[in-house]
Amino acid sequence: MVAAATTSLPERADTGRDYDYRYAxxxxxxYAGIAVAAHGPHALxxxxxxxxxxxxxxxxxxxRPPYTxxxxPVPAERSLPFVGYPGGSDRTGNRAGRQFQLDVFGDALQLFAAAARHDALDARASKAAATAADAVAGRWTRPDAGLWELESRWWTHSRLSCVVGLRDLAREVGTPASED
Known part of the structure:
Protein backbone atom coordinates (compact mmCIF):
# COMPACT_ATOMS: atom_id res chain seq x y z
CA MET A 1 0.00 0.00 0.00
CA VAL A 2 1.39 3.39 -0.96
CA ALA A 3 0.38 6.76 0.47
CA ALA A 4 -0.50 8.16 -2.97
CA ALA A 5 0.21 7.43 -6.61
CA THR A 6 1.47 10.96 -7.16
CA THR A 7 4.59 13.03 -6.92
CA SER A 8 5.28 16.76 -6.95
CA LEU A 9 1.79 17.83 -5.90
CA PRO A 10 2.00 20.74 -3.48
CA GLU A 11 0.41 20.57 -0.05
CA ARG A 12 -0.24 24.26 -0.61
CA ALA A 13 0.76 26.20 -3.74
CA ASP A 14 4.06 28.06 -3.74
CA THR A 15 5.16 26.92 -0.27
CA GLY A 16 7.92 24.50 -1.26
CA ARG A 17 6.10 21.62 0.47
CA ASP A 18 5.88 19.39 -2.61
CA TYR A 19 6.52 15.73 -1.93
CA ASP A 20 6.68 12.36 -3.58
CA TYR A 21 4.27 10.06 -1.72
CA ARG A 22 4.64 6.98 -3.94
CA TYR A 23 6.03 5.00 -1.03
CA ALA A 24 4.89 2.60 1.66
CA TYR A 31 -2.91 2.18 10.82
CA ALA A 32 -4.42 -0.06 8.13
CA GLY A 33 -3.51 -3.23 10.01
CA ILE A 34 -4.85 -1.87 13.31
CA ALA A 35 -8.08 -0.78 11.64
CA VAL A 36 -8.86 -4.16 10.12
CA ALA A 37 -7.82 -5.93 13.34
CA ALA A 38 -10.63 -4.07 15.11
CA HIS A 39 -13.01 -6.25 13.09
CA GLY A 40 -11.10 -9.52 13.42
CA PRO A 41 -8.28 -11.40 11.73
CA HIS A 42 -7.70 -10.42 8.12
CA ALA A 43 -5.11 -10.96 5.39
CA LEU A 44 -4.37 -7.21 5.39
CA ARG A 64 12.73 4.81 8.41
CA PRO A 65 9.25 6.31 8.07
CA PRO A 66 8.80 5.34 4.36
CA TYR A 67 10.13 2.55 2.16
CA THR A 68 9.58 1.52 -1.41
CA PRO A 73 15.14 2.76 1.20
CA VAL A 74 13.40 5.72 -0.43
CA PRO A 75 15.69 7.68 -2.75
CA ALA A 76 16.79 11.16 -1.75
CA GLU A 77 14.85 14.08 -3.16
CA ARG A 78 15.94 15.36 -6.53
CA SER A 79 14.50 17.56 -9.23
CA LEU A 80 13.28 16.19 -12.53
CA PRO A 81 13.70 17.94 -15.90
CA PHE A 82 9.94 18.58 -16.09
CA VAL A 83 7.57 21.34 -15.11
CA GLY A 84 5.82 20.53 -11.85
CA TYR A 85 2.16 20.93 -10.96
CA PRO A 86 1.13 24.63 -10.93
CA GLY A 87 2.32 26.11 -7.67
CA GLY A 88 4.51 23.06 -7.09
CA SER A 89 7.85 21.75 -8.20
CA ASP A 90 9.21 18.72 -10.00
CA ARG A 91 10.57 16.62 -7.12
CA THR A 92 10.93 12.89 -6.84
CA GLY A 93 12.17 10.96 -3.82
CA ASN A 94 11.37 12.01 -0.27
CA ARG A 95 13.60 13.46 2.43
CA ALA A 96 11.50 11.72 5.10
CA GLY A 97 13.31 8.56 4.06
CA ARG A 98 16.33 9.89 5.98
CA GLN A 99 14.46 11.22 9.02
CA PHE A 100 14.22 9.77 12.49
CA GLN A 101 10.58 9.65 13.61
CA LEU A 102 10.22 7.94 16.99
CA ASP A 103 6.45 7.50 16.63
CA VAL A 104 6.83 4.83 13.93
CA PHE A 105 8.14 2.48 16.62
CA GLY A 106 5.04 3.15 18.71
CA ASP A 107 2.80 2.56 15.70
CA ALA A 108 4.62 -0.71 15.01
CA LEU A 109 4.17 -1.83 18.61
CA GLN A 110 0.44 -1.03 18.40
CA LEU A 111 0.22 -3.10 15.19
CA PHE A 112 2.03 -6.03 16.80
CA ALA A 113 -0.32 -5.84 19.80
CA ALA A 114 -3.33 -5.90 17.45
CA ALA A 115 -1.88 -8.99 15.76
CA ALA A 116 -1.31 -10.66 19.13
CA ARG A 117 -5.00 -10.15 20.01
CA HIS A 118 -5.79 -12.41 17.05
CA ASP A 119 -2.98 -14.91 17.65
CA ALA A 120 -1.30 -13.56 14.50
CA LEU A 121 2.03 -12.60 16.07
CA ASP A 122 4.45 -15.21 14.80
CA ALA A 123 8.04 -15.68 16.00
CA ARG A 124 9.44 -13.23 13.42
CA ALA A 125 6.94 -10.50 14.38
CA SER A 126 7.56 -11.20 18.09
CA LYS A 127 11.26 -10.63 17.51
CA ALA A 128 10.43 -7.40 15.64
CA ALA A 129 8.24 -6.28 18.56
CA ALA A 130 11.12 -6.82 20.99
CA THR A 131 13.46 -4.98 18.62
CA ALA A 132 11.03 -2.03 18.38
CA ALA A 133 10.66 -1.90 22.19
CA ASP A 134 14.45 -1.87 22.56
CA ALA A 135 14.69 0.92 19.96
CA VAL A 136 12.19 3.00 21.95
CA ALA A 137 14.24 2.49 25.12
CA GLY A 138 17.46 3.41 23.33
CA ARG A 139 16.16 6.43 21.43
CA TRP A 140 13.52 7.80 23.81
CA THR A 141 15.44 10.97 24.65
CA ARG A 142 16.54 11.70 21.10
CA PRO A 143 14.73 14.56 19.32
CA ASP A 144 12.81 13.43 16.24
CA ALA A 145 11.11 14.94 13.19
CA GLY A 146 7.74 13.68 14.39
CA LEU A 147 4.58 12.85 12.51
CA TRP A 148 4.61 16.20 10.71
CA GLU A 149 8.22 15.87 9.52
CA LEU A 150 9.23 19.17 11.04
CA GLU A 151 12.42 20.18 12.81
CA SER A 152 13.82 17.63 15.23
CA ARG A 153 12.62 18.20 18.78
CA TRP A 154 10.90 16.34 21.60
CA TRP A 155 7.42 15.78 20.13
CA THR A 156 4.69 14.74 22.59
CA HIS A 157 2.86 12.76 19.90
CA SER A 158 5.93 10.62 19.28
CA ARG A 159 6.30 9.73 22.95
CA LEU A 160 2.58 9.06 23.44
CA SER A 161 2.55 6.76 20.42
CA CYS A 162 5.36 4.75 22.00
CA VAL A 163 3.71 4.66 25.43
CA VAL A 164 0.47 3.37 23.89
CA GLY A 165 2.35 0.79 21.83
CA LEU A 166 4.36 -0.48 24.80
CA ARG A 167 1.24 -0.59 26.98
CA ASP A 168 -0.83 -2.42 24.36
CA LEU A 169 1.88 -4.96 23.67
CA ALA A 170 2.46 -5.59 27.39
CA ARG A 171 -1.28 -6.21 27.81
CA GLU A 172 -1.30 -8.74 24.98
CA VAL A 173 1.96 -10.63 25.47
CA GLY A 174 3.03 -9.69 28.98
CA THR A 175 6.40 -8.42 30.08
CA PRO A 176 9.66 -10.37 30.24
CA ALA A 177 10.36 -12.10 33.53
CA SER A 178 12.98 -10.48 35.73
CA GLU A 179 16.43 -12.08 35.57
CA ASP A 180 17.11 -11.83 39.34
Missing part, protein backbone atom coordinates in the same frame (compact mmCIF):
# COMPACT_ATOMS: atom_id res chain seq x y z
CA UNK A 25 4.84 4.51 4.94
CA UNK A 26 5.32 2.36 8.03
CA UNK A 27 2.73 4.48 9.84
CA UNK A 28 0.11 3.84 7.14
CA UNK A 29 0.77 0.10 7.14
CA UNK A 30 0.29 0.10 10.91
CA UNK A 45 -3.36 -7.46 9.05
CA UNK A 46 -1.00 -10.30 8.22
CA UNK A 47 0.54 -8.39 5.30
CA UNK A 48 0.95 -5.22 7.37
CA UNK A 49 2.62 -7.19 10.18
CA UNK A 50 4.90 -8.93 7.68
CA UNK A 51 5.96 -5.70 5.98
CA UNK A 52 6.54 -3.77 9.21
CA UNK A 53 8.29 -6.67 10.95
CA UNK A 54 10.62 -7.00 7.97
CA UNK A 55 11.56 -3.34 8.08
CA UNK A 56 12.08 -3.34 11.87
CA UNK A 57 14.25 -6.45 11.74
CA UNK A 58 16.30 -5.14 8.84
CA UNK A 59 16.84 -1.59 10.07
CA UNK A 60 16.49 -1.98 13.85
CA UNK A 61 16.75 1.40 15.61
CA UNK A 62 17.29 3.07 12.23
CA UNK A 63 13.73 2.30 11.07
CA UNK A 69 6.85 -1.10 -1.85
CA UNK A 70 9.63 -3.69 -1.99
CA UNK A 71 11.03 -2.58 1.38
CA UNK A 72 14.01 -0.69 -0.02
Missing amino acids: WVRDQC LDRAVGFVAGRVLEDDADL VHGE
